[in-house]
Amino acid sequence: AQSVAQPEDQVNVAEGNPLTVKCTYSVSGNPYLFWYVQYPNRGLQFLLKYITGDNLVKGSYGFEAEFNKSQTSFHLKKPSALVSDSALYFCAVSSNTGFQKLVFGTGTRLLVSP
Amino acid sequence: EAGVAQSPRYKIIEKRQSVAFWCNPISGHATLYWYQQILGQGPKLLIQFQNNGVVDDSQLPKDRFSAERLKGVDSTLKIQPAKLEDSAVYLCASSQTGQPNQPQHFGDGTRLSIL
Numbered sequence: 316a317q318s319v320a321q322p323e324d325q326v327n328v329a330e331g332n333p334l335t336v337k338c339t340y341s342v343s344g345n346p347y348l349f350w351y352v353q354y355p356n357r358g359l360q361f362l363l364k365y366i367t368g369d370n371l372v373k374g375s376y377g378f379e380a381e382f383n384k385s386q387t388s389f390h391l392k393k394p395s396a397l398v399s400d401s402a403l404y405f406c407a408v409s410s411n412t413g414f415q416k417l418v419f420g421t422g423t424r425l426l427v428s429p
Numbered sequence: 430e431a432g433v434a435q436s437p438r439y440k441i442i443e444k445r446q447s448v449a450f451w452c453n454p455i456s457g458h459a460t461l462y463w464y465q466q467i468l469g470q471g472p473k474l475l476i477q478f479q480n481n482g483v484v485d486d487s488q489l490p491k492d493r494f495s496a497e498r499l500k501g502v503d504s505t506l507k508i509q510p511a512k513l514e515d516s517a518v519y520l521c522a523s524s525q526t527g528q529p530n531q532p533q534h535f536g537d538g539t540r541l542s543i544l
Binding site for chain 2: 319347349351356357358359360361364366405407409410411412413414415416417419420421422
């Protein structure tokens, strides 16, 4: 069975500083990994994905994520945080066979202070 | 392109009443998903359609929840009768073909409150 762990309920960072939101996963076979962002009273918005290839994946709004197979991790990063990045971030995993079935983590709230 | 449309945005009902949610996916998307997002949790898949057929409904409480996508386009999710624990946001999402490497596109959801 697939699972995702986001160990931090909340991450606090000052504007301009780098940010990291952690994610570890468990899946049979090779994983497909996704990050989504959710703003208040809105649906989830796709940020980036890892399918295969380069372990560093670049996505929307300056976000990137690093896939580490040995540590089964897929941490979300951004070199310089903006106040507008404050939102709820979800990591999700799917196996690479059959129809996509995403399993989401519990989410991490990112709070960027001015 | 127009996004995933959902209605209503908010719904308040009393327990044991029935309620229905509507979703119109992005045009041309074959795969449609319904998720339940309880406060403080990640979305949980309830049911997945491929065109008008059900691919996965293993987590749908079938004694009270039902869903259909009759013409392979828009979809309706129904709860009858509602329980207090059904209070949640119900999200609809779609993807082009349902292949595991594709991102899903989400609507803004319906927030359901059960009194």
